[in-house]
Amino acid sequence: MIHTPISLPESAGISAAALPHPLTARGEWSPHVPFASHAEVFAPAAEASGAGLALGLARAALAAAPRTAEDEVEDRRAWLWVQDAAAIRLGGRPYRPGLPADLRARLVHVAAAKPEDALFALEEGVRCRDLAFVVGEIAGNPRALDFTASRRLVLAAERHGIALWLIRLGAARDLGAARLRWEARAAPSAQTRWNAHAPGAPAWHAELFRARGVRPGTWTVREDVAGLSAGKPVPDDVRQPDPLPAHGAA
Amino acid sequence: MCVNPIRSRRMAPPDPPPRRILAVWLARLAVDRWRLSEGCVPGEGADALPVALVAETAHGPRIAATNAAARAAGVMPATMLADARAVCPEVETRPSDPAGDLALLENLATWVQRWGPWSALDPPDGLLVDTSGVAHLFGGERALLADLLARFAARGLTARAAIAPTAGGAWALAHYGPDAAILAPEDDARARLAGLPVAALRLDDDVLLILRRLGLKRLGDLEGIARDALVRRFRNRRSAAANPLVRMDQLLGRVPEPLVPVVAEVAPLVQRRVSEPLRHRALLDQVLGDLARDMARLLEGRALGARRLELGLWRVDGEVVVRRVELAAATRDPAHIATLFGPRLDDVDAGFGIETIRLRASWAEPLALAQRDFEAAAEHHGTSLAACVDRLVVRLGARAVSRPVAQASHLPERAQKWRPPLDPEHRLAQNEFAFHARPLKLLDRAEPIAVLYATPDGLPRRFRWRGTVHEVARAEGPERIAPEWWREKSTVRLRDYYRIEDSAGRRYWIYRHGLIGDGRGGPPEWFLQGLCA
Numbered sequence: 001m002i003h004t005p006i007s008l009p010e011s012a013g014i015s016a017a018a019l020p021h022p023l024t025a026r027g028e029w030s031p032h033v034p035f036a037s038h039a040e041v042f043a044p045a046a047e048a049s050g051a052g053l054a055l056g057l058a059r060a061a062l063a064a065a066p067r068t069a070e071d072e073v074e075d076r077r078a079w080l081w082v083q084d085a086a087a088i089r090l091g092g093r094p095y096r097p098g099l100p101a102d103l104r105a106r107l108v109h110v111a112a113a114k115p116e117d118a119l120f121a122l123e124e125g126v127r128c129r130d131l132a133f134v135v136g137e138i139a140g141n142p143r144a145l146d147f148t149a150s151r152r153l154v155l156a157a158e159r160h161g162i163a164l165w166l167i168r169l170g171a172a173r174d175l176g177a178a179r180l181r182w183e184a185r186a187a188p189s190a191q192t193r194w195n196a197h198a199p200g201a202p203a204w205h206a207e208l209f210r211a212r213g214v215r216p217g218t219w220t221v222r223e224d225v226a227g228l229s230a231g232k233p234v235p236d237d238v239r240q241p242d243p244l245p246a247h248g249a250a
Numbered sequence: 251m252c253v254n255p256i257r258s259r260r261m262a263p264p265d266p267p268p269r270r271i272l273a274v275w276l277a278r279l280a281v282d283r284w285r286l287s288e289g290c291v292p293g294e295g296a297d298a299l300p301v302a303l304v305a306e307t308a309h310g311p312r313i314a315a316t317n318a319a320a321r322a323a324g325v326m327p328a329t330m331l332a333d334a335r336a337v338c339p340e341v342e343t344r345p346s347d348p349a350g351d352l353a354l355l356e357n358l359a360t361w362v363q364r365w366g367p368w369s370a371l372d373p374p375d376g377l378l379v380d381t382s383g384v385a386h387l388f389g390g391e392r393a394l395l396a397d398l399l400a401r402f403a404a405r406g407l408t409a410r411a412a413i414a415p416t417a418g419g420a421w422a423l424a425h426y427g428p429d430a431a432i433l434a435p436e437d438d439a440r441a442r443l444a445g446l447p448v449a450a451l452r453l454d455d456d457v458l459l460i461l462r463r464l465g466l467k468r469l470g471d472l473e474g475i476a477r478d479a480l481v482r483r484f485r486n487r488r489s490a491a492a493n494p495l496v497r498m499d500q501l502l503g504r505v506p507e508p509l510v511p512v513v514a515e516v517a518p519l520v521q522r523r524v525s526e527p528l529r530h531r532a533l534l535d536q537v538l539g540d541l542a543r544d545m546a547r548l549l550e551g552r553a554l555g556a557r558r559l560e561l562g563l564w565r566v567d568g569e570v571v572v573r574r575v576e577l578a579a580a581t582r583d584p585a586h587i588a589t590l591f592g593p594r595l596d597d598v599d600a601g602f603g604i605e606t607i608r609l610r611a612s613w614a615e616p617l618a619l620a621q622r623d624f625e626a627a628a629e630h631h632g633t634s635l636a637a638c639v640d641r642l643v644v645r646l647g648a649r650a651v652s653r654p655v656a657q658a659s660h661l662p663e664r665a666q667k668w669r670p671p672l673d674p675e676h677r678l679a680q681n682e683f684a685f686h687a688r689p690l691k692l693l694d695r696a697e698p699i700a701v702l703y704a705t706p707d708g709l710p711r712r713f714r715w716r717g718t719v720h721e722v723a724r725a726e727g728p729e730r731i732a733p734e735w736w737r738e739k740s741t742v743r744l745r746d747y748y749r750i751e752d753s754a755g756r757r758y759w760i761y762r763h764g765l766i767g768d769g770r771g772g773p774p775e776w777f778l779q780g781l782c783a
Contacts, residue, residue, distance in 0.1 A: 046692045046716060047756040052783025055690075078635055078671075091691055091781060096654040096666040098688035098780070104654075108635075108671045111643055111650045124641050129632030160632045186755035189724070198726035199751035215555045223783070236754060 001026070029180075029214040031221070031228045035061035036161040038154040039180040043077040045090040045139060045170035049093075049186040053204045053221060054165040059100060060135045060228040061163060072220050077132040079103065082110040084118040086139035087169050106132070115142035119149055122200040126156045126164050143172050151177040181210040191239050207235060267383035268435040269503075270391070270413055272366060273420035274377040276358075278408040280315040280351050281606060286406050288762070289310030293318065300338055303346035304331055314346040348374065358407075359512040365398055368511040370417075376424070378417050380480060385413075393718060395430045417509060418501035419443065422450035422469075439502055444470030451497040457487070461494065469680065518554065518611040520544040527566050527603020531595070534604065538591055541609040542584035545668045555580025561591055563598060564606035571598055579614040579636035586637060590644050598734050639671050660731050662747075662779065664691065686729070687749055689759040689780025696777035699760065708762065711749060720752040728762075743770045749782065757782035 043050025048072045082095055088111060096104050112118035115138055125134040138145060154177045184204050192200040199223035208216045219230040280303050288296045300320035302313045311760050313333040322728055323338040334341055359369045366379040366731060381387060383395065388394035390432050391413050402409035412423030415434035423431040426446045433442055446469050448461045466472055472494060487493040490500065499505040520541050557580055565573040573594045642651045652668035655675055659665050701710040712721050727748030743764030750756045759780030764770055
């Protein structure tokens with residue numbers, strides 16, 4: 001296991017941003033580090049928790065990425081969402097009004113008929129310099145998605161510095177070369193202030209079962225107006241209180 | 251205060267020169283073209299005998315055009331050939347060629363631009379040229395007309411021409427006015443044109459028949475009648491060619507008449523003929539690479555980039571295979587072009603061999619000079635979005651790559667529409683409300699759910715979807731979305747949407763289709779439409 005601390009000497013010629021995923025000093029995973037490699041999220045097909053977690057992680061990593069002076073303007077890069085036919089049948093297509101507001105207008109969607117075509121589209125997307133990140137959704141364990149294919153994706157993603165988040169719907173944990181491999185399922189949402197009986201900000205049980213460079217672990221990841229946060233895992237019958245500060249408290 | 255003369259002139263721009271339209275009528279275009287193809291001067295050789303150009307119609311051959319000798323013998327255009335033979339048994343027939351005539355006319359339309367900046371076709375046998383403000387270059391309009399008629403005569407084409415402030419006026423004078431007529435802007439068009447027959451209005455034959463039956467034979471007759479009477483008589487005629495009032499207004503310049511100008515355009519084309527017919531893919535790829543390089547050089551010379559490319563493969567046995575590729579953005583990168591055609595050539599059957607390969611950019615857009623090594627740069631810096639989309643479209647098909655755009659509709663499945671990925675997005679006046687929580691993903695078709703146990707207020711407490719039982723732990727709703735009555739049938743039921751979360755934390759978007767006792771079907775059913783994050 002390679003423990004490359006973020007404080008790599010500059011004389012080595014490699015900046016921290018060039019690494020696939022710079023880590024926190026203690027080897028702990030945190031959502032707020034840049035990520036430019038291939039990650040997999042295993043999720044049940046009957047819920048959108050995989051897509052929700054992958055999008056949340058992608059946005060958090062994007063926000064943490066070092067920005068140059070010319071990036072000071074708003075990030076208008078497109079992002080790619082590739083789905084194969086089985087994934088569309090099981091989980092539906094992305095729905096623009098439900099996407100995060102900053103990502104809505106920038107989505108380019110690819111509906112691939114076969115997993116082979118989806119893998120081709122993923123690799124083309126990762127090789128494109130004008131994309132912010134690539135999200136893939138492939139159902140099951142197709143023969144085309146073997147260790148070699150995932151290794152190809154890792155190499156392409158790290159070469160071009162584009163993050164690839166591949167959601168595996170209803171798939172068994174097979175061999176794969178992805179740098180981070182997650183297992184996600186839905187967790188009870190946070191309580192809302194005004195309606196205790198309503199679903200609130202989404203939350204997921206996220207298990208990082210295989211990772212290169214960081215310690216695996218289990219978290220309950222929440223996404224609310226403040227952004228993505230990872231906390232200690234909580235059981236299913238406990239609801240997080242409303243994260244918003246009370247009005248007039250200040 | 252002293253007024254600077256230059257300044258004052260700038261503040262009041264001079265009036266633009268008056269509009270001058272030149273109409274040319276090639277009265278004998280079909281016969282002239284036939285005679286030129288025979289290579290004889292008028293009235294001699296083959297043209298000395300009566301000749302008729304014949305078109306095949308549903309009722310047998312009909313004469314389309316005749317030469318001077320045939321007209322002298324009494325053979326008139328638009329008669330049946332059998333009738334014409336009765337009048338003049340020795341008439342010779344040749345097939346007419348309307349497509350060839352039109353091609354010649356298109357050719358002439360660019361040629362006549364020597365007398366004006368733009369020209370328009372007036373099929374089947376006329377041309378219109380805008381000569382506003384250019385007549386002085388030829389020594390006045392009279393000299394311009396003389397020059398034009400002399401040049402048409404030198405080409406062996408019978409032509410009549412006229413200049414007027416409107417296209418309608420010029421057309422009328424060219425067809426029915428005196429030779430080389432000029433209607434000056436200060437002339438009284440109404441008085442000058444009053445003596446022309448009503449056919450000068452470019453009307454359909456049935457309208458001319460009506461006018462003749464009404465006893466309106468000259469343009470002056472039309473002016474003599476109260477306008478309301480004519481408006482009432484032709485109130486149902488919308489198209490200009492069927493309404494004499496509209497045509498009259500166009501003739502006098504009271505309403506504008508848009509004309510479609512002819513712009514000469516040559517599609518960039520490169521071609522290779524091979525001495526030994528190609529039967530193998532490797533050689534074809536080689537030739538394709540050469541063609542792509544030739545095309546890139548050609549496009550670069552014109553500062554263009556190709557948007558659509560057509561590759562034609564002519565086989566030895568006469569078959570032609572055409573492959574077409576559209577690009578998301580203009581490009582002239584040879585490697586990219588060759589890569590795009592690569593997968594399209596997999597299913598080409600070479601047969602006995604391919605002898606001619608032609609690459610044509612049927613749609614090109616201006617593209618400034620830019621970096622040249624697209625493919626090598628792609629290895630280091632990645633491809634551009636347009637190139638990426640091109641590759642995806644070539645392999646997966648144009649419908650597979652798209653982007654969602656918002657559409658003005660309340661119905662969730664209609665609120666987004668899939669459009670090509672690089673099309674510019676036009677903003678909608680109204681966006682989704684911020685307080686509407688929408689699911690992250692929407693199923694292509696809402697799936698029915700079986701309600702196992704419902705609460706008294708109607709929301710399911712437990713339901714089954716795809717064989718799994720879900721306990722509803724939290725719910726928010728209903729959000730009532732009524733059918734779009736202006737678009738759908740009156741029997742479509744409304745929907746009550748609920749955002750729910752089950753005991754395991756899975757969040758869905760479900761709806762009840764209809765209400766109890768709404769008179770639009772049986773008990774309402776429940777559907778699951780969206781998956782929330």
